[in-house]
Amino acid sequence: AESRFIAANPGSAERHKAASQAMPGGNTRTVLHFDPFPLAWRRGEGAVLEDIDGHRYIDFLGEYSAGLYGHSNPVILEAVRDALADGIVLGGPNAYEAGLASVLQERFPSLELLRFCNSGTEANMFAIQTARAATRRSKVMVFEGGYHGGVFYFRQGGMPLNLPIDWVIAPYNDIEGSLDLIKKHGKDLAAVLVEPMLGSGCLPADPAFLLALRESCTAHGIVLIFDEVMTSRLSTGGLQAALRITPDMTTLGKYIGGGMSFGAFGGRRDLMQRFDPARADAWPHAGTFNNNVLTMSAGLTGLTKIYTGEAVARLNAKGDRLRNGINDLARRHEAPLLATGHGSFVGLHFSDRPVTRPQDIDPAGEPKRKALHKLIHLDFIAAGIYMARRGYMALMLPLSDADIEKFLAATDEFMQSRQQVLS
Numbered sequence: 340a341e342s343r344f345i346a347a348n349p350g351s352a353e354r355h356k357a358a359s360q361a362m363p364g365g366n367t368r369t370v371l372h373f374d375p376f377p378l379a380w381r382r383g384e385g386a387v388l389e390d391i392d393g394h395r396y397i398d399f400l401g402e403y404s405a406g407l408y409g410h411s412n413p414v415i416l417e418a419v420r421d422a423l424a425d426g427i428v429l430g431g432p433n434a435y436e437a438g439l440a441s442v443l444q445e446r447f448p449s450l451e452l453l454r455f456c457n458s459g460t461e462a463n464m465f466a467i468q469t470a471r472a473a474t475r476r477s478k479v480m481v482f483e484g485g486y487h488g489g490v491f492y493f494r495q496g497g498m499p500l501n502l503p504i505d506w507v508i509a510p511y512n513d514i515e516g517s518l519d520l521i522k523k524h525g526k527d528l529a530a531v532l533v534e535p536m537l538g539s540g541c542l543p544a545d546p547a548f549l550l551a552l553r554e555s556c557t558a559h560g561i562v563l564i565f566d567e568v569m570t571s572r573l574s575t576g577g578l579q580a581a582l583r584i585t586p587d588m589t590t591l592g593k594y595i596g597g598g599m600s601f602g603a604f605g606g607r608r609d610l611m612q613r614f615d616p617a618r619a620d621a622w623p624h625a626g627t628f629n630n631n632v633l634t635m636s637a638g639l640t641g642l643t644k645i646y647t648g649e650a651v652a653r654l655n656a657k658g659d660r661l662r663n664g665i666n667d668l669a670r671r672h673e674a675p676l677l678a679t680g681h682g683s684f685v686g687l688h689f690s691d692r693p694v695t696r697p698q699d700i701d702p703a704g705e706p707k708r709k710a711l712h713k714l715i716h717l718d719f720i721a722a723g724i725y726m727a728r729r730g731y732m733a734l735m736l737p738l739s740d741a742d743i744e745k746f747l748a749a750t751d752e753f754m755q756s757r758q759q760v761l762s
């Protein structure tokens with residue numbers, strides 16, 4: 340599979356080599372790397388990506404969920420062009436930002452007040468600092484396998500580049516284990532920061548787990564933060580609205596900026612009103628591009644003109660069809676492949692047992708799983724289908740039912756032709 344890939348992609352190989360002169364690994368975003376070298380894109384339209392060697396792919400990666408509107412969406416393009424024509428670095432409030440803020444406030448139950456920043460990473464940094472300043476406590480609980488941005492990466496063994504915060508790392512979807520840690524560190528915990536679905540692996544939280552965190556945080560005066568950078572697309576008001584569990588604070592990013600750099604954090608009025616600069620005791624919150632005109636315009640247009648409740652339901656149904664279809668095929672072939680996720684998110688796992696928590700994944704099987712992920716990734720590329728190497732998919736609006744069926748046909752073919760390595 341690898342030699343076929345190398346032979347088919349001389350342009351991407353050449354670019355990788357040239358780019359490696361200036362950037363380590365020829366890359367400026369680790370998650371986009373895969374071996375032997377990543378495909379480099381020339382352009383995208385709808386759900387189709389074209390690489391610099393001229394191949395076309397159906398895009399199931401969806402830019403890790405920021406690409407929800409599809410490539411070159413004409414409605415988004417128009418919003419960006421309109422904003423562009425009126426000037427983009429105005430250095431003051433603009434015509435779009437309050438509109439976007441009020442749509443988000445209306446949609447997300449926890450967002451009594453909110454502010455913008457430039458990425459999901461920043462949103463989490465600001466939310467954590469807000470909770471630390473409000474509670475005058477220092478520790479922050481996060482979860483094994485969680486990801487909250489470039490400086491927040493919680494895997495076994497820790498990550499040397501994590502911000503120097505006093506982290507407490509709890510087991511995901513483990514009520515007893517997490518509540519024990521909250522009890523132990525309760526007086527020092529400023530915040531519990533949790534993804535309502537672990538983006539890494541697309542593992543949804545058990546609602547009972549989130550409810551237990553909700554109750555325990557209230558009892559201990561801890562700020563509960565939902566990182567909905569990914570899950571915000573799962574209903575018009577995010578997973579919190581769908582589950583009817585309201586955190587104290589929420590962080591957002593990805594598609595909500597219409598495909599531009601975006602982040603937002605917000606929550607309870609009593610916490611967020613401290614950012615009012617007119618107050619004598621105001622907390623500062625700065626960022627040159629926080630109200631970036633292109634982002635604000637594209638974001639507002641996307642939410643109001645495209646991602647309506649009906650569009651959300653249609654997209655989630657496509658994800659359900661894909662996930663259920665993969666799992667049906669795996670059962671029929673008795674193949675150790677499993678699709679997890681929620682609505683428009685689908686994660687592939689090579690496992691013959693259910694996977695609901697990172698702890699369910701046997702570390703001893705890692706080399707074999709890695710090889711299988713590489714194989715399915717390269718086989719699907721050869722079939723004109725693009726997803727993340729680790730089997731992550733965030734469906735985008737222009738994906739058609741035929742695209743979903745094409746993915747399922749490729750899955751069927753993979754299980755057939757790779758029967759030997761799978762068993």
Ligand code: PMP
Nearest residue numbers: 458459460487488538568569592
């Ligand atoms: N939180 C979650 C749950 C994410 O999935 C991501 C991005 N993958 C982030 C935070 C960070 O967002 P950004 O890449 O915009 O900094």
